[in-house]
Amino acid sequence: MLKNYFKIAIAVLKRRKFFTFISLFGISFTITILMVATAFIDKVINDTYPDKKRERSLYITKMELRGKESMNGGTISYHFLNHFVGSLKTPVKLAISSMWQGTNTYVNDKKIAINYKYVNADYWDVLEYDFIEGKPFTKQQIANVERVTVISEDIKKQYFGNDDAPVLGKYIEADNEKYRISGVVKSVPITSYQFYSDIYLPYTLSKTDYKDTGYMGPYMAILLAPTVNDVDKMQKEFNQMAKKVPIPDKKMWDHLNVHADPYVESYVRSGNEQRSGMVYAITALVCFVLLVTLLPTLNLVNINITRIMERSSEIGVRKAFGASSKTLVYQFIVENIILTFIGGAIGIVLSFIALQIINRAELIANLNLSVNFTVLGYAILICLFFGLLSGVYPAWRMSRLNVVTALKAQ
Incomplete structure (x- = not known):
């Protein structure tokens, strides 16, 4: 039939x-x-590249300060993440990185667009980049304010050419500064905005004051729990901490929203407590x-x-x-x-x-x-x-x- x-x-x-x-x-x-x-x-x-520990991680990407007549929202300061979030007991690592920013450089009169971001030492422990050459810069190099960098495979090809010659120890110029290359990593697509960059720099080299005690800034963070079973505990501890954070300038602001979310929620996080990005x-x-x-x-x-x-x-x-x-x-x-x-x-x-x-x-x-x-x-x-x-x-x-x-x- x-x-x-x-x-x-x-x-x-x-x-x-x-x-x-x-x-x-x-x-x-x-x-x-x-x-x-x-x-x-x-x-x-x-x-999940390079974010291979996603099941153990929570992501802090946005903050919002609200008042009766005004609102200020965006990414977060290094001080807030290091001082308040860094005080949590459950996380074993706190990876801090800035949003990527763009600049231009020139090689043989050819303009090359370079995106760069600043990271701390834990960033390389929480995230697992595939190193094609070398290794990440160390905590000591960050503390010494050394002009070192990890670059992507793509920018290596654009800046140094398509040959496979190693570039460790060579210098790359960006934003009118020269940085010595300590490692080359497999490139990340720009859609993974929390991890994407052409070059990665120590946060101590940032031209903005990372010691500024304000709450708003160019940074984001990833909290890494000891095990998958500790993620809920870590999130509860974060929420308790967030409620106790003193609100700056109470004449202007009366509420602070900041969240530690699973990856997908963090990707669409609006920063607003009442209206979730999801x-x-x-x-x-x-x-x-x-x-x-x-x-x-x-x-x-x-x-x-x-x-x-x-x-x-x-x-x-x-x-x-x-x-x-x-x-x-x-x-x-x-x-x-x-x-x-x-x-x-x-x-x-x-x-x-x-x-x-x-x-x-x-x-x-x-x-x-x-x-x-x-x-x-x-x-x-x-x-x-x-x-x-x-x-x-x-x-x-x-x-x-x-x-x-x-x-x-x-």
């Missing part, structure tokens, strides 16, 4: 090539968009998925209704010869599912092609997108969902078609 339905479905698709093209395009384009978008989100959320992110994703899926579904419903009206005479004849409404509905839904699975298969093939094109174009450096096979399974379910959702109402319309009316249309 299914074999006959398949043959009928293919015959119907061939009969109305324009409607078939519109239907297949809508389905395949939707699947392609969803697959590419989820590949990007999966890379951003699940890529709410914004989930709302945006749901709206995007509904928009991308709803429009093709409505398009398919309209096209399917048109197809039914064109086949009214066929339906009338079959009903006159005893075909039940249940049989006709079942046949039409199966036909529609076959159509959507063909469109889904095309969409999956297009997704692989699109991801390869994006990777080769290097639109985002070091961001290598790949198909998530869990998402691929969901894509197949989406095809089934499309087939059912866009076929149920037209099939119901078909089952209600009067035999006499249908035969008159012949």
Whole structure:
């Protein structure tokens, strides 16, 4: 029976090539968009390089000072992280790093854009960068304010050329200063903004005063628990500490928001206690998925209704010869599912092609997108969902078609 339905479905698709093209395009384009978008989100959320201890970590990325008539939010000062967060007993390490900043340098009259960030010694213990050459600078070198740096593999190629000659001990110039290279690490994509940089510098070299006792500044931090089981304990200790932090300038501010979050929550953290960044992110994703899926579904419903009206005479004849409404509905839904699975298969093939094109174009450096096979399974379910959702109402319309009316249309 299914074999006959398949043959009928293919015959119907061939009969109305324009409607078939519109239907297949809508389905395949939707699947392609969803697959590419989820590949990007999966890379951003699940890529654990160099953050391989994520299950033991909490991330402090934003702070907000609020008053009745004003608000100040952003990243955090080194003093706050070192003095208040550094007093916690549960964490075994506190990695502190600034947001990356950009500058330009010149090599053989060629301008090279360099992004740099400042880090403390624990940064290299909490995060596990793959060192291609050398090693990180030490705590002693930071204390001695030595002009040393760890650079990315990408900036090594741009600054020194594409040859494999070692660069340890050589100097790189950035922001009108020269730094001796102590190590070269595998590059991080810019989407991992907490870990990305072209060069990493000791925080004691920062041109802003890291000893400033204000609460706002350019820094973020990662708390590392002894074990996974200690993460909740570490978060509770942090929350208790945050409640006891004295609020600066009480005439202007009356509330301080600062959070130690799991990675995904920290990535979208707004800084606001009442309105979580997760709410914004989930709302945006749901709206995007509904928009991308709803429009093709409505398009398919309209096209399917048109197809039914064109086949009214066929339906009338079959009903006159005893075909039940249940049989006709079942046949039409199966036909529609076959159509959507063909469109889904095309969409999956297009997704692989699109991801390869994006990777080769290097639109985002070091961001290598790949198909998530869990998402691929969901894509197949989406095809089934499309087939059912866009076929149920037209099939119901078909089952209600009067035999006499249908035969008159012949």
